[in-house]
Amino acid sequence: MGNIKVVEGSEAVALAVKACRPHVISAYPISPQTHIVESLARMAADGEIDAEYVRVESEFSAASVLAGAAAAGSRSYTASSSQGLLLMTEVLYASAGMRLPFVITGVNRSISAPINIQVDHQDSMSLRDAGLIQFYVESVQEAYDMHLAAFKIAEDPGIMLPVMVCMDGWVLTHSYERVQFVEQQAVDDFLPPFAPEHYLDPAKPKTWGSYAESDAMMEFKYAIHKAMTAGKPRIQVILDEVSALTGRDNSGLVEAYRTDGAEIILVAIGSVTGTVKDAVDELRDAGKKVGLLKIRCFRPFPHEEIWQAVKDATIIAVMDASFSMGSEGSIGLDLKAKLFGRPQAPMVVDFVAGLGGREINTRTVHRLVARAEEIHRSGEVLPESEWIDLDTTIVS
Amino acid sequence: MKLTKGAVVEGGTSLNYKTGNWRDQRPEIDPEVCNQCGKCREVCPDDAVRQTDDRYEIDYDFCKGCGICAYECKAEAIQILPEEK
Numbered sequence: 001m002g003n004i005k006v007v008e009g010s011e012a013v014a015l016a017v018k019a020c021r022p023h024v025i026s027a028y029p030i031s032p033q034t035h036i037v038e039s040l041a042r043m044a045a046d047g048e049i050d051a052e053y054v055r056v057e058s059e060f061s062a063a064s065v066l067a068g069a070a071a072a073g074s075r076s077y078t079a080s081s082s083q084g085l086l087l088m089t090e091v092l093y094a095s096a097g098m099r100l101p102f103v104i105t106g107v108n109r110s111i112s113a114p115i116n117i118q119v120d121h122q123d124s125m126s127l128r129d130a131g132l133i134q135f136y137v138e139s140v141q142e143a144y145d146m147h148l149a150a151f152k153i154a155e156d157p158g159i160m161l162p163v164m165v166c167m168d169g170w171v172l173t174h175s176y177e178r179v180q181f182v183e184q185q186a187v188d189d190f191l192p193p194f195a196p197e198h199y200l201d202p203a204k205p206k207t208w209g210s211y212a213e214s215d216a217m218m219e220f221k222y223a224i225h226k227a228m229t230a231g232k233p234r235i236q237v238i239l240d241e242v243s244a245l246t247g248r249d250n251s252g253l254v255e256a257y258r259t260d261g262a263e264i265i266l267v268a269i270g271s272v273t274g275t276v277k278d279a280v281d282e283l284r285d286a287g288k289k290v291g292l293l294k295i296r297c298f299r300p301f302p303h304e305e306i307w308q309a310v311k312d313a314t315i316i317a318v319m320d321a322s323f324s325m326g327s328e329g330s331i332g333l334d335l336k337a338k339l340f341g342r343p344q345a346p347m348v349v350d351f352v353a354g355l356g357g358r359e360i361n362t363r364t365v366h367r368l369v370a371r372a373e374e375i376h377r378s379g380e381v382l383p384e385s386e387w388i389d390l391d392t393t394i395v396s
Numbered sequence: 397m398k399l400t401k402g403a404v405v406e407g408g409t410s411l412n413y414k415t416g417n418w419r420d421q422r423p424e425i426d427p428e429v430c431n432q433c434g435k436c437r438e439v440c441p442d443d444a445v446r447q448t449d450d451r452y453e454i455d456y457d458f459c460k461g462c463g464i465c466a467y468e469c470k471a472e473a474i475q476i477l478p479e480e481k
Contacts, residue, residue, distance in 0.1 A: 099402030160401060198404045205407025212403055219399055 002181035009140040009172040010035030012179045016147035018049050019187040023074035026054035026065035030084040031117050032169035033107040059084040063091035070100035071208055073199030079105035085123045095162050096131025098209040101154035106166040107173055110356045118357020124166045125322035125330040131224045133163040134299040136269035140177035143167045145250050149242040155194050159231040168271040190245050228300035253302035255294040256309045262291030265310050268319040269295045272360050279365035303338035313346045317372040321354040328385045349375050350385040419461035422479045427451045429473035436465035
């Protein structure tokens with residue numbers, strides 16, 4: 001087992017990426033992603049990593065460099081946030097379609113307008129349909145561990161898709177935590193060099209993403225979906241391997257916390273799950289049967305694992321830090337779609353909380369649980385998601 | 397035929413798609429007037445002008461009939477005629 005250091009979250013991610021021996025890194029700076037790519041740029045400049053660091057004029061170009069690098073058979077990496085991630089969108093859809101694996105750290109930050117640099121999940125959630133595998137992490141340690149897993153999952157011959165590890169901006173990227181690192185030799189043993197079936201070679205020219213007419217487009221799109229869903233067992237195996245490597249259990253696509261016998265199960269992603277665990281402990285101490293289901297892997301959506309964890313509950317209270325305007329919160333939408341029609345499915349109440357860095361503390365969780373119970377008791381079917389701590393007096 | 401992952405195919409497959417049938421007008425080079433400057437080949441967006449030993453010829457498998465060659469031809473050696481099928 002490797003050494004333990006107290007490091008900034010961004011540094012931990014940079015060290016995980018370093019350990020994975022990328023060939024190409026390309027990024028454009030944006031808060032709160034900046035420290036990650038600054039660290040990697042310094043490592044490249046100082047010769048600590050044997051990677052080409054490509055400076056670009058936009059995130060669109062950064063993603064394009066990665067697509068080209070992956071097509072050439074290079075392990076490649078970028079990180080971005082907020083508008084930067086949105087600017088990558090077109091390239092990310094194309095990269096998934098061309099089955100080009102690379103890793104992106106999605107440092108979560110809200111989306112303008114109005115401008116705000118604090119955390120919420122609107123940026124990465126806006127990319128959930130692109131064909132990226134998405135993980136959301138709770139802590140700096142989990143961010144480190146999941147980056148080790150990310151490259152192997154992306155490059156798995158049965159998967160071959162970009163993987164995005166989402167971590168909350170500032171809360172995780174800029175806080176210092178105790179992190180246990182894995183020895184380089186152990187990472188090398190776990191992660192073999194990237195050796196794709198197809199790669200760009202001037203001697204044997206090939207085309208990626210060649211034209212598909214209406215007779216094949218559906219099949220190409222379905223193949224991406226299938227790579228995700230059929231890839232779940234492979235993701236599971238790789239997460240198990242990483243857990244064995246680190247000695248920490250990050251093996252589930254979901255993580256159930258005190259859900260045994262729970263009547264109310266909170267569903268959340270990202271760093272807030274740490275706070276929710278504390279609130280669950282307090283509520284359990286007060287005799288309430290409450291638990292938390294943390295979704296670690298959001299794409300592919302682990303609906304079977306979720307169902308197994310929540311099927312005996314009465315109420316599911318979803319905490320969404322992103323919202324599909326005109327509809328519902330992102331997790332709520334998926335969860336309702338997958339639970340609808342299941343006999344005796346628990347009631348799902350979708351809460352929108354924490355947009356633009358709005359604080360969520362244990363008291364927020366208490367209020368949310370109380371409100372979920374009240375809604376359940378009244379038998380009311382909510383016409384829309386409920387926005388927690390919304391000051392309606394200032395909404396114009 | 398099974399589709400490849402990522403729609404990866406061998407290079408040069410554009411040659412299999414004869415796009416000349418999109419054409420509704422055709423350029424014709426008059427070799428008597430042509431001074432073999434090569435401008436038409438340079439400006440053709442489809443690379444559909446071929447140079448042979450003694451002349452320039454249009455590759456009608458790929459010429460879409462845009463007319464740029466005729467517009468650019470200083471010797472006025474290229475005529476645009478209606479395509480008849």
